[in-house]
Amino acid sequence: MGSDPTAAQRRVPAEERLNVFALVIYIPGSLGRFLDDLRRELAPAYNPHAHVSVLPPRPLSVELSSASEQARTLIETAQPFSIELTEIGIFPVTNVIYLEIGKGAAELGEMHRAMNESCLCHNEPFSYHPHSTLAQEIPGESVGQVYETARRRWREYTGPRTFRANEAVFVQNTQNNCWIDLAEYHFGAMTVKI
Numbered sequence: 001m002g003s004d005p006t007a008a009q010r011r012v013p014a015e016e017r018l019n020v021f022a023l024v025i026y027i028p029g030s031l032g033r034f035l036d037d038l039r040r041e042l043a044p045a046y047n048p049h050a051h052v053s054v055l056p057p058r059p060l061s062v063e064l065s066s067a068s069e070q071a072r073t074l075i076e077t078a079q080p081f082s083i084e085l086t087e088i089g090i091f092p093v094t095n096v097i098y099l100e101i102g103k104g105a106a107e108l109g110e111m112h113r114a115m116n117e118s119c120l121c122h123n124e125p126f127s128y129h130p131h132s133t134l135a136q137e138i139p140g141e142s143v144g145q146v147y148e149t150a151r152r153r154w155r156e157y158t159g160p161r162t163f164r165a166n167e168a169v170f171v172q173n174t175q176n177n178c179w180i181d182l183a184e185y186h187f188g189a190m191t192v193k194i
Helices: 005-010 029-042 064-077 105-115 140-156
Strands: 017-026 051-058 081-090 097-101 131-135 162-165 167-174 180-186
Touching (some): 017 064, 029 140, 051 105, 051 131, 064 167, 081 140, 097 140, 131 140
Antiparallel strands (some): 017 051
C-alpha cells in the first residue's frame, strides 16, 4: 500500500502548497546521482531529483485521496520494467534539454494513457513524450552551449544507463518550486487474479 498523502502535506504549510501534482519514477543509484549533478551544472537554480514523469504536472479537480487511490491501483497492478536513457535532445518551442527514453518508452506511454483518465485526467499542453529533463527555462542565447555541455557530459559518463522502475511517487509542487513526495506506490504490489 502507498504511504499516506496527507502526512507529507502536513509538513508543508497549506499556503505554500500549489494545486499542481505529478506522478514520477525516480532514477536511482549512480545514474540518478550523475543526472542530479549534471542538472545542477546545467541549471544551477534547480534542486534536482532525477526522474521520469508518468504524469506531467497537473491540477487536481478531486480530493487528493481519490487521485492517490487511482494512481496506487494502476501502479500496483502493473509489473516492474526497465527504462533506458539513450541520447540528449531538445524539445522545440520550450527548449527543454532532456534525455530520451529507449527501452521502457512503450510501457511509460501505456501507463500515461491509462493514468490520464478520471481523477487524474488533464488536457496537457504537449503530447506525452517519455524523457528525463536535464535543463529548462534556459535563456535563448545559452541553449546551444547548455545542449553541447549536456551531450559532452553524457558521452563521458561510463556508468549504467538503464534502471528498473520498481516504484512511482505522487508529488506536489510548492510556491518555492520544491516538489514534495506525497505517496509511494510499488509496481506489482497487487496480485491480479484472472
